[in-house]
Amino acid sequence: MKSFTYARPDSLNEALALVEEFGPKATILSGGTDVVVRLRAGRVLPAIVIDLKRIPALRADIIEIDNHLRVGARTVMADLVADARVRSRFPALAEAAHEVGSMQIRNRATLAGNICNASPAADTAPSLLVYGAVVNLVRSTGTRSVPLDRFFVGPGKTVMERGELVESIDLPLARERRGSAFARATRRRGVDLATVNVACLVKASGQALFAYGAVAPTPLLVSDESGRLTERDCREEEKAGILESLISHAAPISDVRASDVYRKALLRILSRRVLGSAIARLQSQEGLS
Amino acid sequence: MIATPAQPVTIRFTVNGEPCSAKVLPHYSLLDILRNHLGLTGTKECCLQGECGACTVLLNGRAVDSCLVFAVEADEGEVLTIEGLGSKGKLDALQTAFLESGAVQCGFCIPGMLLAAKYLLTTNPHPTKAEIQDGLAGNLCRCAGYYRFIEGVLAAAEANP
Numbered sequence: 001m002k003s004f005t006y007a008r009p010d011s012l013n014e015a016l017a018l019v020e021e022f023g024p025k026a027t028i029l030s031g032g033t034d035v036v037v038r039l040r041a042g043r044v045l046p047a048i049v050i051d052l053k054r055i056p057a058l059r060a061d062i063i064e065i066d067n068h069l070r071v072g073a074r075t076v077m078a079d080l081v082a083d084a085r086v087r088s089r090f091p092a093l094a095e096a097a098h099e100v101g102s103m104q105i106r107n108r109a110t111l112a113g114n115i116c117n118a119s120p121a122a123d124t125a126p127s128l129l130v131y132g133a134v135v136n137l138v139r140s141t142g143t144r145s146v147p148l149d150r151f152f153v154g155p156g157k158t159v160m161e162r163g164e165l166v167e168s169i170d171l172p173l174a175r176e177r178r179g180s181a182f183a184r185a186t187r188r189r190g191v192d193l194a195t196v197n198v199a200c201l202v203k204a205s206g207q208a209l210f211a212y213g214a215v216a217p218t219p220l221l222v223s224d225e226s227g228r229l230t231e232r233d234c235r236e237e238e239k240a241g242i243l244e245s246l247i248s249h250a251a252p253i254s255d256v257r258a259s260d261v262y263r264k265a266l267l268r269i270l271s272r273r274v275l276g277s278a279i280a281r282l283q284s285q286e287g288l289s
Numbered sequence: 290m291i292a293t294p295a296q297p298v299t300i301r302f303t304v305n306g307e308p309c310s311a312k313v314l315p316h317y318s319l320l321d322i323l324r325n326h327l328g329l330t331g332t333k334e335c336c337l338q339g340e341c342g343a344c345t346v347l348l349n350g351r352a353v354d355s356c357l358v359f360a361v362e363a364d365e366g367e368v369l370t371i372e373g374l375g376s377k378g379k380l381d382a383l384q385t386a387f388l389e390s391g392a393v394q395c396g397f398c399i400p401g402m403l404l405a406a407k408y409l410l411t412t413n414p415h416p417t418k419a420e421i422q423d424g425l426a427g428n429l430c431r432c433a434g435y436y437r438f439i440e441g442v443l444a445a446a447e448a449n450p
Binding site for chain 1: 290291292293294314315316318337338339340342345351352353354356357358359361362364405408409423424425426427428
């Protein structure tokens with residue numbers, strides 16, 4: 001591995017000054033489960049690696065604040081999966097975080113890192129999208145909040161500007177009844193990237209949100225406002241028709257993991273499956289125990 | 290802290306209960322330091338991508354792939370490797386259970402497997418078979434001795450309160 005300069009700032013101000021100074025020449029190190037692999041392979045050759053793990057202002061926990069759950073920039077997947085509030089109120093996110101890598105990876109990988117990588121296949125992105133997650137960004141001159149559905153720009157690209165860091169991710173706590181679920185398909189069980197992943201959220205009003213991963217340059221959020229999907233008299237053919245029109249927004253590519261045609265076929269099956277789980281949860285009002 | 294390619298920095302950490310220090314360059318992994326500087330070769334180097342789990346150690350009580358951690362990140366941390374799993378002259382219950390269930394074939398994956406199992410039992414003292422499979426999913430065994438690992442972990446868990 002080519003060596004690099006390593007900086008471990010103790011304060012947020014110090015870190016923000018460094019990311020401002022070095023811009024695209026800096027690589028941010030948080031959990032490192034992705035970055036270290038890329039550094040070792042020489043796919044990134046940064047002038048400086050900035051480690052965020054000793055900055056108290058970037059929290060490593062989940063707090064409840066102003067009708068949100070706030071996930072700190074340093075919060076790791078394992079802690080999301082284990083959190084009772086996430087499991088009961090945001091079960092699709094707990095399910096998605098649990099699919100990330102292995103136990104060892106989930107002990108290091110952060111939710112913020114997963115989002116900042118902006119992989120079209122990021123496992124947590126579809127769930128965050130259906131829950132209306134908001135990314136809180138910070139820079140030396142101030143802060144701004146970006147809804148996740150406007151955060152991704154393309155593979156590996158986000159709206160983040162030079163000098164900005166993710167401070168936290170907010171999950172709005174809903175008052176209305178809802179049910180949600182996540183599913184993904186991989187080539188093998190265990191450590192693998194998603195061939196396709198899907199999250200679904202249905203509301204008592206009948207509105208249904210779906211978010212698809214790995215079928216477009218960015219994770220894709222779509223919604224059905226007809227209210228039909230949750231109706232008991234909605235026949236399978238009618239459901240299939242609605243799902244098909246939602247799926248038509250996806251534009252998958254063929255790559256090492258699957259062909260475009262296969263991805264569409266998986267999307268059809270996974271959509272039906274997560275819709276079924278989400279409706280069951282809406283009716284039983286239960287998240288994960 | 291700032292470390293540069295030209296100037297090694299000294300990190301201080303605890304390995305298997307013993308205070309240690311090492312001079313490291315920024316790109317050295319925790320795995321490099323354990324094996325090449327401290328001579329703790331029980332931790333195995335294999336895929337270097339976080340896929341196989343052979344380099345699993347506990348860092349501050351959590352199972353991690355030491356190939357994905359830079360040594361500088363372990364500064365002030367606490368590391369447990371396979372060499373520190375048992376106490377002097379006495380095997381850990383998991384090691385005994387692995388031996389008794391015949392879980393060890395070529396042995397290469399075993400240090401990582403044991404530390405992943407150790408972490409699993411710390412967080413979940415009585416795992417189900419499915420939970421063991423899930424907990425050990427990040428550890429590959431090319432001898433494919435998975436069935437016996439599960440037996441070994443179940444046996445070791447029986448002794449837990």
